[in-house]
Amino acid sequence: MSLDVSPDLLAAAERGPVSDAEFIDCVRTSLPYAWEVISGVATSVDASGFADHEIPPPSEAERGQLLRALASDAIRGGLERHFGVKLAFQNCHRVGAFAPGAVDGDRYRAFISPRGQLLNQSPELRDC
Template sequence: MSLTVPSALLEQARAGEVSDEDFLRCIESSLPYAWSVISETAEKLRANGGPSAINENVPPTEEAWGQLFRLVASDSMRAAVEKHYDVKLAFQNCCKVGLFSPSATEEYREFTSARAQVLNQKPELLNC
């Protein structure tokens, strides 16, 4: 299961729309490692003032790997995080997460290119 959904949020979803804030809280509490990767990278992007920030830290546990995979694999979670931080999120390999400012179209295109994916391959991450 991707998220641990509180009963109040489940009832809210059954009754209609889920608020962005409630959904983000659910993501943060369900996937704390993944949330920390995204929020720390977003802070790095704000601090450096550049077009992008990249996190290449290898998750410390299988659980952490799983959290990161679940967040980046879900269109709805990715969209919520991108909207919240006003970024475009990209994922390469099993742990390389990039956050891009909305105007960084060339940097995003390069990060998500086949060339970048091929160049990012590392034997030690073969079975991640």
Template sequence: MSLTVPPELLKQAQDGKIDNTAFLACIRDSLPFAWSLIEELVHKRERSGAEFVDNQVAPPSQEGYGQLFRALASNAIREALEAHFGVRLAFQNCHRVAVFAPSAEKAYAEFTTPVAQILNQTPELVNC
């Protein structure tokens, strides 16, 4: 399961409309490693003024990998995170999360190419 959904949020979903703040809280509480990594990268990018920053360090556990996969593989979760933090997210391999300024279209396009994906491969990440 991707998220641990509180009963109130489940009820909202069953009624056809959820509160965005409650959805974000559900993401934050269910995926704390992914949330904190993305939040840290957002702050790092803001401080540096760079078009993008990325994470090069593998998660400390399988749980961390799982949280990154769940956060970034779900369109709804990814879009909620992008809107909340005011960034664009990209993901390579099993842990390379990148946070882009919304205006960094060229850098985002380059990061998400097949060439960039192939150049980012290492034997250590075959089974991540």
């Protein structure tokens, strides 16, 4: 299971849409490592419009949290709206955060390019 959904939040979702604030709170409490990484990188975006996190997770559990957060369109989109950034992801741990104005820039295009992905590979990360 990706998220620990409280009975109250589940009941609210069964009745209709839930607010981003309720959803983000569920993500924050369910995926604390992913929240730490993403909030850290999102709040570190510099004047160039970019920040990244390149430290491998300490365990498979933390790696799983990061993968779940960034692989889910709903979670990733909620985090992007909450922090006001565009998230980009490479490997099992490299997360980039871009200010909205930097998304069309060279650095963003390089980060998400096939070349950028290939250059970010290493034997140590083969099975991540």
